Amino acid sequence: MKKPSIPKGTRDFSPVEVTRRHYIMDTIKGSFNNFGFQPIETPSFENSETLMGKYGEEGDRLIFKILNSGDFLRKVNDATYAEKNSVKITPTISEKALRYDLTVPFARYVVQHQNEITFPFKRYQIQPVWRADRPQKGRFREFFQCDADVVGSTSLWQEVELVQLYDTVFSKLKLEGVTIKMNNRKILSGIAEMIGAEDKLIDFTVALDKLDKIGEEKVKTEMLEKGISQDAIEKLQPLFSVAGNASEKLETLKKLLSVSEIGMEGISELEFIVTAIETLQLSAAQLEIDVTLARGLNYYTGAIFEVSAPEGVAMGSVGGGGRYDDLTGIFGMKDMSGVGISFGLDRIYLVLEELNLFPETVTATTKVLFINFGEKEALYAMKAISNLRNAGIRAELYPDNSKMGKQMGYADKRDIPFVVLAGESEMREEMYTLKNMKSGEQECLSLANLLERLS
């Protein structure tokens, strides 16, 4: 028989993995609540028109489309069918698509429920998203995002809080040394304005974003290929040498962008956040200004965040986010500024695993296993088990009256730290023999003492 399998880029999770994933999720969720965010959930799939065209050209390709039910081909007219153009035929055979991220569905939610929502609205959402991407390390076709967004406030304090939120979560996860990289879309616009390439903003930023990966020369080559003039690229030169700490970088940028009103606006926004964070301090993360950061350019208008794993861990970003002044605009609701961040659960998992940062207790299973000596003995054991369970102690009975060696081996393999033996003699005395599997020590205890010992 052919072995069953799961689709490319998807995974099964074992008990240990699920427990560890919950540990991360609970940590994130706890912090979200702590910062005043409220949970919502949205459907796994949306109407295609809600998602299509929201993530750029590339994005549409990566959206999983759901085939219409019924005899969907019947509705396609012959001319379209004969053309064999997949992109063109898609809307007629697919009207629904799997969620690609949590931000666009959230925008849809806000517009749809605007009359019930009290603004500013702080929501969080932890759900899987799907991308028809080609899998790689830390890249899946089904993965979880953990998002926190605020809509209905343009206050920069939100950005400050989101930086703190990142720091709080990573600090709780004991993940030291993550870098929160920050930029501002207005600065990028300012630079484009300064070099006279406003119309090439996206090409320009996409190329700039690759600086630390492919180097200055190749970035320049790519910009030339995309039609940015040699002249403009030369004006860009000072940008490649922006260095120092946050304040120093800001000073350099100020000189560079003094001619651009929008650029200066971006700088002052960054400055506000940096100053606040310097005063408030971070514990696990460090904040860094990175003018080459250009992620999610499609809807971000102000701050842009990206969190990279500690140095030495080969992993893409473990989080990202930013401010979008007009996200709800695409659904017909104007002047509703939002800002949010996302945690990449699956990638955080891989990083914690690589750095061995999962606490021992996260893998703890049953605390005590009762050996099964037969029907009467099992009933006697079950009474004690109920008592232990009511006291919150994880206890279980070995289901079958198997040989002791097998039952002990089971406890051993599952890392169950205690075993209780209660046979005829114990029953006569109303006692229980408790064995510590690590030390091998045994003692005979009453139910009350057993409870106490295992608490």
Add this chain to the structure above:
RNA sequence: GUGGUUGUAGCUCAGCUGGUUAGAGCGCUGGUUUGUGGUACCAGAAGUCGCCGGUUCGAACCCGGUCUUCCACCCCA
């Protein structure tokens, strides 16, 4: 979507320029030990070599396709 890479027992992997009944370690099952696991010793089960097709007297090995894994690009959590 483009280019490359990987697939052999439950797991990790050997397997020569194509040559008979495909191996190891770990794990698993049973026994030494019927109220004592982790160690030791003994025995055993388990694979249509990812799948489909081709070349050949003969294919785990060569060729083509396909799926999967990982990597680079694209893009992203």
